[in-house]
């Protein structure tokens with residue numbers, strides 16, 4: 001994992017010179033519109049984001065998405081010379097990593113965006129990487145590390161000493177127990193649980209509603225209670 005930092009102040013900081021900071025969302029689907037809502041909620045709490053619109057390789061059915069314009073493809077975003085903050089709202093771990101790999105341009109930045117009601121205090125000793133998205137209702141306790149571009153969808157919980165490496169994705173109401181470790185790109189479906197101290201291998205998917213009670217190897221899909229592999 002790289003570029004870890006306390007993100008608390010970056011997200012809610014007053015914009016430099018009092019001017020709103022331009023921000024665009026990559027992904028014009030449902031998660032993109034939910035991320036736009038997150039930005040609106042952050043702004044209501046004092047953040048200064050100027051939300052410009054959506055980029056997506058798939059042109060939406062209409063030029064306006066959730067009240068904001070469609071701005072073009074990922075390639076157009078990478079080629080644009082304008083300094084811009086970017087939120088990558090792609091739900092799949094692999095899809096998000098693929099988009100990020102195409103956005104390595106010095107004028108683009110990737111702030112961690114955390115819902116304003118999610119507690120993120122210095123005494124919790126949380127470390128978040130760039131590009132993390134943490135939605136409403138999430139609870140993180142203490143001594144937790146989130147790598148780069150980790151997605152915590154609505155209402156997830158993450159316990160003490162847990163590590164979620166780069167590009168991990170938790171769908172709504174997923175739970176990660178104390179000391180659990182999710183390797184790069186692990187994906188937890190809606191309501192999935194990884195109990196304390198369990199390690200989930202890189203790019204493994206834990207299906208909706210599953211409970212991982214033992215370590216899972218990399219690159220598999222596991223479902224059920226307890227979670228068992230259904231495919232490699």
Ligand SMILES: CC(C)(COP(=O)(O)OP(=O)(O)OC[C@H]1O[C@@H](n2cnc3c(N)ncnc32)[C@H](O)[C@@H]1OP(=O)(O)O)[C@@H](O)C(=O)NCCC(=O)NCCS
Nearest residue numbers: 171172188189190205206207208209210221222223224230
């Ligand atoms: C686990 C998952 C990734 C498997 O998807 P898939 O590879 O396309 O697998 P299939 O749908 O072909 O299902 C394969 C088998 O596993 C079963 N299965 C699939 N998901 C399951 C789940 N979550 N729990 C229990 N069994 C499941 C299917 O019933 C099927 O069983 P069968 O062969 O006896 O008929 C998917 O079902 C899932 O749970 N995704 C999470 C989605 C989610 O939470 N999205 C959030 C959006 S906000």
